[in-house]
Amino acid sequence: MKSWTVKEARTALAWAKAPSTERCSMQELAAGLVRSAVAIQQFLRREITPGQRPWAEKPRWDDAEVVAAVNEFELKQSRSANAVRKLLARRAPQSAFENDASTDERDMLTMTRVATDFGISRRQVYRLLAAKQLRIHKGRIAESSYRKVIREHPELIAYSKLPREGREWLVINGYPDPNLKVKRPGTKGILD
Numbered sequence: 711m712k713s714w715t716v717k718e719a720r721t722a723l724a725w726a727k728a729p730s731t732e733r734c735s736m737q738e739l740a741a742g743l744v745r746s747a748v749a750i751q752q753f754l755r756r757e758i759t760p761g762q763r764p765w766a767e768k769p770r771w772d773d774a775e776v777v778a779a780v781n782e783f784e785l786k787q788s789r790s791a792n793a794v795r796k797l798l799a800r801r802a803p804q805s806a807f808e809n810d811a812s813t814d815e816r817d818m819l820t821m822t823r824v825a826t827d828f829g830i831s832r833r834q835v836y837r838l839l840a841a842k843q844l845r846i847h848k849g850r851i852a853e854s855s856y857r858k859v860i861r862e863h864p865e866l867i868a869y870s871k872l873p874r875e876g877r878e879w880l881v882i883n884g885y886p887d888p889n890l891k892v893k894r895p896g897t898k899g900i901l902d
């Protein structure tokens with residue numbers, strides 16, 4: 711990756727800030743700077759805030775579009791079905807203990823789910839897999855190894871970073887925390 715000189719950076723920024731009628735094309739600028747148009751665009755993305763860039767950008771999602779996509783299942787022409795799916799996935803709860811109705815999701819122990827539940831990064835989850843402290847079964851993290859880490863290796867979990875609901879969930883499932891008193895759920899009354 712070729713470093714940007716001060717002169718090149720000033721030239722690119724001056725080009726971006728000039729009125730569109732006075733600007734040359736991006737290809738002409740690229741030829742003058744001996745860079746690709748993609749490299750110039752990446753540089754300008756880093757330096758200029760969205761909305762002030764010299765090219766047309768897709769607008770950010772607004773809440774009205776989300777409501778229309780979710781409630782009416784009617785997609786606007788400017789958004790693809792895949793874009794709506796990705797947005798809804800980003801807006802979904804990040805961990806199973808944030809949503810009481812998602813107990814079925816807890817059975818799907820993906821890398822992201824484990825990382826969120828433990829308060830660590832996905833990279834650290836991969837390190838636990840490489841160290842054989844977690845196992846994979848049918849493309850997911852094996853629940854037995856997941857629970858074993860909670861009970862036997864509490865030092866691997868970023869317990870203090872988790873919200874209270876997450877800490878309670880870990881204590882119920884065997885995490886040793888003498889300071890947090892949590893009543894274990896029972897089955898009394900369910901079968902009556």
